[in-house]
Every structure is written in structure tokens, then in C-alpha cells.
Amino acid sequence: MKAALLVIVVAHGLLHVAGFLKAFHLAPLNQLALPVTKVNGMLWLAAAMLFIAAVLLRYLEHDYWWMAGVVAIVLSQYLILTAWDDAKYGTVANVVILFACVAAFGQWRFSRTYHHDVALARVQNISAQAGVLTERDMLHLPDLVKKYLRYTGAVGKPKVQAFTVAFTGQFRQHETSAWMPFHSEQHNFMSSPTRLFFMQATMKQVPVAGFHRFENGHASMDIRLLSLFRVEYQSGRQMDVSETVTFFNDMCVMAPATLIDGRIRWGKPEGNEVEATFTHGDVTVSAKLYFNDRGELINFISNDRYALRDDGTLQRTPWSTPLKEYREINGYRLGTRAETIYHYADGDFCYGKFNLMHAAYE
Incomplete structure (x- = not known):
């Protein structure tokens, strides 16, 4: 499950690079019919980097990886809406990743109570x-x-x-x-x-x-x-x-x-x-x-x-x-x-x- 999620996020993130390449005419991407402004091109690149950052944090088992994932999803979905005909299927990947982020957020919040109790008990019990x-x-x-x-x-x-x-x-x-x-x-x-x-x-x-x-x-x-x-x-x-x-x-x-x-x-x-x-x-x-x-x-x-x-x-x-x-x-x-x-x-x-x-x- 962990490996599959990482593959999905990496692939989804790399697809965002296409928007950057299209905006700056760095590669022929005839399959993308709609024009992409340079501002949006930079945003596509930023979204890609955020998804990759989320993957790295998840791989390193960092408790806060979901934060990078949520920001990436919000930015990605905004860009998808601006290029709906070309990028609409990216919404499916965003939903899958959002589900994983919600689960990670829940785990972080629930485990925080546990860690707080442990820290308090240590102060009260260790001489x-x-x-x-x-x-x-x-x-x-x-x-x-x-x-x-x-x-x-x-x-x-x-x-x-x-x-x-x-x-x-x-x-x-x-x-x-x-x-x-x-x-x-x-x-x-x-x-x-x-x-x-x-x-x-x-x-x-x-x-x-x-x-x-x-x-x-x-x-x-x-x-x-x-x-x-x-x-x-x-x-x-x-x-x-x-x-x-x-x-x-x-x-x-x-x-x-x-x-x-x-x-x-x-x-x-x-x-x-x-x-x-x-x-x-x-x-x-x-x-x-x-x-x-x-x-x-x-x-x-x-x-x-x-x-x-x-x-x-x-x-x-x-x-x-x-x-x-x-x-x-x-x-x-x-x-x-x-x-x-x-x-x-x-x-x-x-x-x-x-x-x-x-x-x-x-």
C-alpha cells in the first residue's frame, strides 16, 4: 500500500512538469491543446515539487508529510480547473492522494494525544x-x-x-x-x-x-x-x-x-x-x-x-x-x-x- 501510494504521487507529480515545459516551450507537447501562461507554468512546476517533497517526507516516515500533500493537491486542482479539457483526469489522482493525506492527518492528530500523555507520565514517574x-x-x-x-x-x-x-x-x-x-x-x-x-x-x-x-x-x-x-x-x-x-x-x-x-x-x-x-x-x-x-x-x-x-x-x-x-x-x-x-x-x-x-x- 505504501509503495503503491508513492508510485501514484511520483507519477502524478511528474505529469505536472508538462505544464511547465509547455509554458516555456521547452518540449513539443502537442497533446496539450490549451495554452499555458508562464505564471501558470511556474505553478505547475511548484505543484510537481510539492508532490515530490510529500513523497520524500512519506518515505522518510515524517509525521507532517500530509501537509505538503494537501498544499500540492490544492494547487494542482486549481491548475486542473484552468486547463480542464487537458488535465481533468488528474482530479482522480488528487482524490486518491487526498484520501491518504486525510488518513495521515488523523494518525498524526490521534498519536499526538498518545505522545503528550507519554511525555507527561515521564515527568511524573521518573526519578x-x-x-x-x-x-x-x-x-x-x-x-x-x-x-x-x-x-x-x-x-x-x-x-x-x-x-x-x-x-x-x-x-x-x-x-x-x-x-x-x-x-x-x-x-x-x-x-x-x-x-x-x-x-x-x-x-x-x-x-x-x-x-x-x-x-x-x-x-x-x-x-x-x-x-x-x-x-x-x-x-x-x-x-x-x-x-x-x-x-x-x-x-x-x-x-x-x-x-x-x-x-x-x-x-x-x-x-x-x-x-x-x-x-x-x-x-x-x-x-x-x-x-x-x-x-x-x-x-x-x-x-x-x-x-x-x-x-x-x-x-x-x-x-x-x-x-x-x-x-x-x-x-x-x-x-x-x-x-x-x-x-x-x-x-x-x-x-x-x-x-x-x-x-x-x-
């Missing part, structure tokens, strides 16, 4: 010095969890106040739904538990964006078509509980060093599993953590998360995130492939597949 995680910090942990922290390389590194992770993967809404490719970025902050997750996906070739916000004990989920049109929104007590589970899962899976947190209460291990609770405000959630003999966390199962049902209601449903393929990322040995699964009475439903691409810690 100057956190210290180094030592064996002494782990004295209260079950042996299974100690082994996991040693295996992941958390011991001897700075204690984690915040972490940032990026994923690629696939989502789907129902068992029969097509998988939607996505990429995401999220920021988690520990002092006052905060999780800010921004996802961009493609549904039937149409861009979809989602912003999950969890801060001050409250959660919301905002899904938008083209980042403009809200198609789903959830908030309330059940979302608060669900996102508390997700936050605890993030700690266990992506930031093992945070498992020394005093808000976690550990049960007695049974074989290679241990139960734990995490409390934030008036919400306490529990989960069972499963490890293999190497010390890797291989599953996280909680009965406290809610699933969105077909009728739009939220229902408490067992939820798990099996992990595999541990490898080193930024000095930590982490599980890099995971699934998110709801365990319904009539069968399991895997709705998400995640590939961990990046992790950074503060």
Missing part, C-alpha cells in the same frame, strides 16, 4: 536515581522468580522505573475474522502504574488505530478508523480491572526486574508454577506464572480479565499469554513471541500474536 537490582532486593521472592530474574539478566542492572516496547503482529476480533497486521509501541511507568499503548493496524486495506490508556487506576480503549472515526470505545470498572491484569502481565513478561515491586504478593510455589497478586488502588488481580526448567517464564494465566463479547458486553474470562523464543534484547533475555488467548467454556480463542521487536528501560 534521578533508582539504584541497581541486587540479590538482596530479591530475598522475598520465591526461588522460581529469583531464577527467572537471574536468567533474564535483570540482576546487576539498574532498577526499572519505566520501559518502552515495540511489537509487530496480528489481531483478530472473532474466530472467523481475518487476521489484521499491526505494529505497536507502548510505554509503561511504575511509580504510579501507567500503561500507554498505541497500535496501528490495517483492516481490509483501511488503516485503523487504537489507543489503550491506563493511568490513575482507570483504563480506556479507543479504536478509530483512519484514526478519525471512532468505531469502538470502552471504559469503566471492568476495563480498569482488565488493564490492571495487562499491566501486571507486562511487568512479568517484558520487565522482569519490576517483579521485586512491593505491590506484588507471592504465593507458595507448586512445582514450576507460582501464584501472585498485584494491587493498585482498590483493585487486586491474581495470576499464575509457569516456568520451565531453564528458568524461562512460559505462561501467564489470570481469571480476572474481561473479554468483549459479540453483544458488546464484557465478561470475566480466563486469559493467558504463552511465551516462547527467548533471545537477548538490549541486554535482557526475553520471550520474543507470545499469543493472547481467551479460554471460553466452548473452546480457546487466540486473538493476538505478538513479536517483540524492541525493549528499552529507564
Whole structure:
């Protein structure tokens, strides 16, 4: 989709050069019947340059590329109207490019809210010095969890106040739904538990964006078509509980060093599993953590998360995130492939597949 858009914009932009060539008699263009003034010739060239600039900015993934695109479209359409008989079909290309610009504008505006929240959370949650995680910090942990922290390389590194992770993967809404490719970025902050997750996906070739916000004990989920049109929104007590589970899962899976947190209460291990609770405000959630003999966390199962049902209601449903393929990322040995699964009475439903691409810690 990205490549096709770039080709369309480049081709459309280069066609505008014909108006410049016609105006200054630089090339025989008999197919253009209408005369072109030198002023308009310069405008045709300016439009071409603006389209090429938009392409370069888009290729470089600059957030503001759509601005150059919109100016180019306005100028182009004005020129097309002045030479309608020769250039009217350029309107089709302008409409296609305008659609892409509108989608990019929506994404820019929607993601700006996310980035603003991240910046504010960082100011509120990051202190100057956190210290180094030592064996002494782990004295209260079950042996299974100690082994996991040693295996992941958390011991001897700075204690984690915040972490940032990026994923690629696939989502789907129902068992029969097509998988939607996505990429995401999220920021988690520990002092006052905060999780800010921004996802961009493609549904039937149409861009979809989602912003999950969890801060001050409250959660919301905002899904938008083209980042403009809200198609789903959830908030309330059940979302608060669900996102508390997700936050605890993030700690266990992506930031093992945070498992020394005093808000976690550990049960007695049974074989290679241990139960734990995490409390934030008036919400306490529990989960069972499963490890293999190497010390890797291989599953996280909680009965406290809610699933969105077909009728739009939220229902408490067992939820798990099996992990595999541990490898080193930024000095930590982490599980890099995971699934998110709801365990319904009539069968399991895997709705998400995640590939961990990046992790950074503060």
C-alpha cells in the first residue's frame, strides 16, 4: 500500500512538469491543446515539487508529510480547473492522494494525544536515581522468580522505573475474522502504574488505530478508523480491572526486574508454577506464572480479565499469554513471541500474536 501510494504521487507529480515545459516551450507537447501562461507554468512546476517533497517526507516516515500533500493537491486542482479539457483526469489522482493525506492527518492528530500523555507520565514517574537490582532486593521472592530474574539478566542492572516496547503482529476480533497486521509501541511507568499503548493496524486495506490508556487506576480503549472515526470505545470498572491484569502481565513478561515491586504478593510455589497478586488502588488481580526448567517464564494465566463479547458486553474470562523464543534484547533475555488467548467454556480463542521487536528501560 505504501509503495503503491508513492508510485501514484511520483507519477502524478511528474505529469505536472508538462505544464511547465509547455509554458516555456521547452518540449513539443502537442497533446496539450490549451495554452499555458508562464505564471501558470511556474505553478505547475511548484505543484510537481510539492508532490515530490510529500513523497520524500512519506518515505522518510515524517509525521507532517500530509501537509505538503494537501498544499500540492490544492494547487494542482486549481491548475486542473484552468486547463480542464487537458488535465481533468488528474482530479482522480488528487482524490486518491487526498484520501491518504486525510488518513495521515488523523494518525498524526490521534498519536499526538498518545505522545503528550507519554511525555507527561515521564515527568511524573521518573526519578534521578533508582539504584541497581541486587540479590538482596530479591530475598522475598520465591526461588522460581529469583531464577527467572537471574536468567533474564535483570540482576546487576539498574532498577526499572519505566520501559518502552515495540511489537509487530496480528489481531483478530472473532474466530472467523481475518487476521489484521499491526505494529505497536507502548510505554509503561511504575511509580504510579501507567500503561500507554498505541497500535496501528490495517483492516481490509483501511488503516485503523487504537489507543489503550491506563493511568490513575482507570483504563480506556479507543479504536478509530483512519484514526478519525471512532468505531469502538470502552471504559469503566471492568476495563480498569482488565488493564490492571495487562499491566501486571507486562511487568512479568517484558520487565522482569519490576517483579521485586512491593505491590506484588507471592504465593507458595507448586512445582514450576507460582501464584501472585498485584494491587493498585482498590483493585487486586491474581495470576499464575509457569516456568520451565531453564528458568524461562512460559505462561501467564489470570481469571480476572474481561473479554468483549459479540453483544458488546464484557465478561470475566480466563486469559493467558504463552511465551516462547527467548533471545537477548538490549541486554535482557526475553520471550520474543507470545499469543493472547481467551479460554471460553466452548473452546480457546487466540486473538493476538505478538513479536517483540524492541525493549528499552529507564
